[in-house]
Amino acid sequence: MPGQRLSQIEGSVAVAQAVARCRPSVIAAYPISPQTHIVEGLSDLVRGGELIDCEYLMAESEFGAMSACIGASAAGVRTYTATSSQGLLFMAEALFNASGLGLPIVMTVANRAIGAPINIWNDHSDSMSMRDSGWIQLYAESNQAAVDLHVQAFALAERLSVPVMVCMDGFVLTHAVEEVELPEQEQVDAFLPRFVPQQLLDPKEPVSIGAMVGPEAFTEVKYLMHAKQVQALDEIPRLAADFEEMFGRPGGGLVAPYRTDDAETVVVTLGSALGSVEEVVDELREDGVRIGALGITCFRPWPLDEVRAALAGASRVIVVEKAFAVGAGGIVGQNVRLALSGLPATVYDVVAGLGGRPITRASLRGLFRDVLEDRMDSRSLHFLDLDVELVERELARTRLGGTGPHAEHMLRALVGVGAVPPGPEAPVGEES
């Protein structure tokens, strides 16, 4: 592609570059791993004068960061932030506020597990916990996708006046150095029009934003939020097409079907796991298995028709997801079931990659084989690579009246210190 630049670059740095080329006027952020490199990169670009006419606000918390974004966006400027995990939860109240006010803020979520137990590694429990916050959620499969989705996210947010979250797997993507084609400034300028706010705090035309709304119209305000998200289901493919025309590579769209045409079994997943899933699909295809994959790029709004169409021919659907609804089951899985209602497919919910556990090709192959050979029960939730022995031992211990934190006991069991009698060398902690 003429004028485009391929570089070996860390995912976070690539995203920072892409965001900078979208020319935000206010960035307000608070550091948390694994988001840090993104906001540090942006801070450098602002300080170094590469990103001009931009205020970088060092918030005192994520709640403050999102709140500052709310203020900045209501004052009519393009606004960006990034966070992860605990930080996203710390923002929760402000997330619903931003979407309720219809403010087109763009945020990167560098996906990370939520404690306790505290864990800095990747899974999707953070963004999934905010799936109903009224933000559009786009999931990046690779760093190239992350870069490209950010450029589209600003356009989407501003067209609809809805906030957009771009989710990229923490460490797996944010800290991976790989080849990325960065969008050129002129291209971004041509693709992304100047931000024209749909509401604005302006002394010349004073308006009240965020006034109280009672039962008379609350339903209607919420209906419009829903309607706008539904509108995004048309807007996103249009933007992806425009993106492809401008940048010469696919924009992403709502879903990413892979070898699904004649597939009897389709594996649904989102984020960086898609790459490994596709590789295993290729391997099994070579063995003559009619299997395919479906990547969910847009999880909110839920592209029900597109998912249904992509899965219509499948008799087995395996949903591999990095989060779950404790006590209920899969989250993406439930949405997939909704999309498949009335169709005969059997859906298998599989939780994988929690707290950074690698989703290996070997494990995926084993899982798909188990499903293909009818060794899996579709009515229960499966945990990929669960250490059953460890869990059983801990359950047995508590059944015998053992107390104390599960996490610590299981860690001890893993490293074998449980066998050491308490003494001066023993780790400090309570004994059951």
Next chain:
Amino acid sequence: MTTVDLKLYQVGTFAAGNRLLPLEDRTVQAHPDRSNSITSGHRACQGCGEVLGARYVLDAAMRATGGDLVAVNATGCLEVFSTPYPESSWQLPWLHSLFGNAPAVASGVAAALRATGRGHTRVVGQAGDGGTVDIGFGALSGMFERNDDVLFVCYDNEGYMNTGVQRSGATPGGARTANTKAIGPEPGNAFGQGKNMPRIAMAHEIPYVATATVADLHDLERKVEKAMTFHGARYLHVLVPCPLGWGSASKDTILLARLAQRSGIFPVFESEGGEVTAVTPIRRRVPVEDYLRPQRRYSHLFGAHPRPDVVARIQAGADRSIARYGLLADSSEK
């Protein structure tokens, strides 16, 4: 024949009719072109100190900025009574986001204005005492520490009034609220250090900090106008009696604000860069009892089982603040 000099007005008293003052001494409210930032139709209680304070603060800020102003409001009485659906009392650009984030939202507005060459537009953030000293405390401290160009105003009615008069970190010791009732051996709110927000603001060494009450509206306006001459973080803490929460007569709002100042309970002062630069001396000192008695939230201190010990404790607090700020320095009643 004896004659009596009839004084039509006295400058400096509270009885003066505004219309009789020289033009330059009149309040913003005396001007036909006042901005009416918060206009009629709001649903504040009769005698609400908060709406009075807000009106004077915002109209003064509007005058100081030539109407080039944006207001950010925390959740609380002021927000609720000013925007009864589908109406709004606000005649300036106004944004309400949440209870605990008004300072950060205001910082965001200021950053956006600066980034886009609209730094001439000034920003006022406002909240009740709960939104300021409790749930919004971290955000406010962040705004101070970054020295963002925001005037933050706390309308202190010493409790969470909007949710039905519960205690806040600014509720004084001994005061009865819905969750510190006058029951048990220590009736009313516990005595603690409280949160002395003006002093905490001063500790951030921000350009300007001031306290005021709705008893002296000229002083309040002057402080707002002064605050607007500074850039960076500024803090104004206004005592605003609340008839509903305090159990006082609507007509006594101004009286109580005045007694709070004259008893030493509420020191009125200004500070620049962390140093006190001016205090409003107490002209005729009153014992705290004069201030406490008209308020039902303190009635348990004076009823069938009076608590002179508690009153003495409140008096000691007032004495301490009189000494700390030298409030009697210019008076013979030391």
